[in-house]
Amino acid sequence: MTDEPGQPVEHGDPASAPLTRKDAAQARHATPSTDPGAAIQAQIRAARSDFEHKVEHARSEFDEVNERIKERTGRDLIVATLIGLAIGATLVGSLVFFSWLFVFFALAAALLAVFELGRALTTSGRRVDVVPQLIAAGALILSGFFLDLWLHWVLVFVAVAFVISWRLVAQMSARDGRTYGDVLADVLTAGFVQLYVPFLTSMTMILLRQDDGEWWVLAFIIVVVASDTGAYASGLTFGRTKMAPRISPNKTWEGFAGAAVAATVAGIFVGMFMLGVHWWMGAILGIVVLATATVGDLGESMIKRDMGIKDMSSWLPGHGGVLDRLDSVLPSAVVALALYFLFTPWMT
Numbered sequence: 001m002t003d004e005p006g007q008p009v010e011h012g013d014p015a016s017a018p019l020t021r022k023d024a025a026q027a028r029h030a031t032p033s034t035d036p037g038a039a040i041q042a043q044i045r046a047a048r049s050d051f052e053h054k055v056e057h058a059r060s061e062f063d064e065v066n067e068r069i070k071e072r073t074g075r076d077l078i079v080a081t082l083i084g085l086a087i088g089a090t091l092v093g094s095l096v097f098f099s100w101l102f103v104f105f106a107l108a109a110a111l112l113a114v115f116e117l118g119r120a121l122t123t124s125g126r127r128v129d130v131v132p133q134l135i136a137a138g139a140l141i142l143s144g145f146f147l148d149l150w151l152h153w154v155l156v157f158v159a160v161a162f163v164i165s166w167r168l169v170a171q172m173s174a175r176d177g178r179t180y181g182d183v184l185a186d187v188l189t190a191g192f193v194q195l196y197v198p199f200l201t202s203m204t205m206i207l208l209r210q211d212d213g214e215w216w217v218l219a220f221i222i223v224v225v226a227s228d229t230g231a232y233a234s235g236l237t238f239g240r241t242k243m244a245p246r247i248s249p250n251k252t253w254e255g256f257a258g259a260a261v262a263a264t265v266a267g268i269f270v271g272m273f274m275l276g277v278h279w280w281m282g283a284i285l286g287i288v289v290l291a292t293a294t295v296g297d298l299g300e301s302m303i304k305r306d307m308g309i310k311d312m313s314s315w316l317p318g319h320g321g322v323l324d325r326l327d328s329v330l331p332s333a334v335v336a337l338a339l340y341f342l343f344t345p346w347m348t
Contacts, residue, residue, distance in 0.1 A: 087325070088225070090105065091105070091218075091221065092218065095214045095215075095217060095218045096214070096218070099208065099213075099214040102208060102214070102217070103142070103145050103205065103208070106141065106201055106204060106205065107138065107141050107142065107201075109201075109322055109326065110137060110141055110197055110198060110201040110326075111134055111137060111138060112322040113197045113312075113321070113322045113323040113326055114130075114133055114134055114137045114193060114197050114198065115130060115134065116312040116313045116321045116322060116323050117193055117196070117197065117312065117323055118130040118133055118193060119313075120304075120307055120309060120312055120313075121189055121193075121307070123307070123309075124306075124307040124308065124309075126185065126186055126189045127167065127170070127171070127178075127182075127186040128186070128189060128190065128193065129163065129166050129167055129170060129190070132162065132163050132166040133163055133190070133193055133194070135162075136159040136160075136162050136163050136194055136198065137159070137194065137197065137198035138198075139155060139159060140152075140155055140156060140159045140194065140198040140199060140202055141198050141201050141202050141205060142205075143155045143202065144201075144202030144203065144204075144205030144206045144209075145205040145206075145208060145209050149206065152202065152206070156199055156202075159194050159198065159199075160191045160194050160195065163190040163191065163193070163194055164187050164190050164191055166190075167186055167187055167190045168183075168187065171183055171186070196330070197323070197326070197330065200330035200331060200333055200334065201330065201333070203333040203334050203336075203337050204217055204329075204333040204337075206337060207333065207336060207337045207340060210340060212275075213340070215274055215275060216275065216336060216340050217333075217336070218270075218274070219270040219271070219274050219275055219285070219336075220285065220289055220332055220333070220335075220336035221329060221332075222266055222270050223263050223266045223267050223270065223285060223286050223289040223290075223293075223332075224289060224293050224328050224329050224332050226262040226263055226265070226266035226286075227259040227260075227262055227263040227266075227289065227290050227293045227294075227328070228259070228293070228297075228328060229262060230255075230258040230259040230260075230261060230262025230263065231251070231255040231256060231258055231259035231262075232255070233258060234254055234255050234257060234258020234259070234261075235250070235251065235252045235254055235255025235258065236255075238252075238254040238255075238258075239252035239254045239255050240252060240254060241253045241254060243255070243256055244298055244301075246305075247298055247301050247302045247305060248297070248298060248301040248305075251297075251298070251301075256294065259290060259293075259294070260287075260290055263286040263287070263289060263290035263293070264283055264286040264287060264290070265286070266286055267282045267283055267284070267285040267286020267287070267289065268282040268283050268286065269282065270282060270285075271283070271285055271286075276347065277343055277346070277347060278346070281339075281343050281346070284339070285336070285339055288335045288339065289332045289335060289336065291335075292328075292331040292332045292334070292335050293328035293329075293331070293332050294328075295331060296327045296328045296329070296330055296331040296332065297327050297328050299327070299331075300323065300324070300327035301327075311324055312324050
């Protein structure tokens with residue numbers, strides 16, 4: 001029996017009817033795939049998704065920790081670390097491979113520090129002649145490397161006399177009724193700027209020109225960095241007892257203890273493996289540099305507190321200004337030079 005001529009009538013279960021293309025595609029998706037390649041791809045996608053989730057979680061935790069550190073110290077840890085690594089790489093490269101380049105590196109840093117200090121002092125009410133200060137500073141720093149030692153000492157007095165005389169002449173020309181006390185403070189400030197940054201930087205230049213001087217410069221800077229890092233890490237982790245709250249509220253005795261350990265260990269290490277001195281000489285280097293670095297840091301903090309500022313500038317994000325990075329290095333150059341001449345006879 002047919003519905004149409006020549007066409008048989010189909011009987012039986014409708015499920016046995018031929019599948020359309022759409023029905024076949026739906027059936028493939030509904031049936032679990034037994035293709036090994038598809039299974040591996042699924043595992044890879046799952047592993048990648050899990051890895052991305054863990055990375056995002058770790059990043060959020062790190063950002064949270066970084067924010068807590070920033071709230072406590074006022075520094076961005078990531079930016080500060082990156083800038084510190086860049087400065088360190090430049091420093092090491094200039095000393096190890098082209099030591100003469102360090103002269104220009106130190107000169108540029110010192111001139112920027114003088115400019116920062118002069119601008120900050122001017123803002124606080126002092127009269128500082130920045131251009132004469134920069135001229136005298138450049139001559140004084142370069143004399144430490146290129147001139148005989150006695151000529152360098154002569155230039156120290158010439159530089160101080162030059163900036164003081166310039167300030168006096170400028171004040172007489174101004175005729176602005178500035179009081180005697182203010183003029184005296186301006187004169188003393190002019191001499192202080194030269195003795196603080198350029199003169200102490202010139203001590204590094206004198207050390208650099210000695211036999212193996214580049215290694216001594218690198219060694220004492222490594223100890224300073226170790227001291228600062230140890231103080232930062234220990235103070236951040238264990239800091240409770242304030243060291244000098246009226247000068248630097250963030251410094252603690254726990255941080256100083258961490259600095260002492262780090263500086264002593266670094267001094268022994270660089271003394272034995274970099275300078276070729278006895279371990280106890282390296283320990284002395286570490287302890288003495290620890291003392292001068294701490295005094296230099298507190299001294300600059302006292303200057304900034306007196307001027308009512310937190311940082312000398314914002315040129316180095318995460319660090320503050322150039323002088324904020326040199327405050328521990330500058331006085332340490334003097335003791336490093338003294339220890340060089342003291343230990344040299346023991347090494348021969």
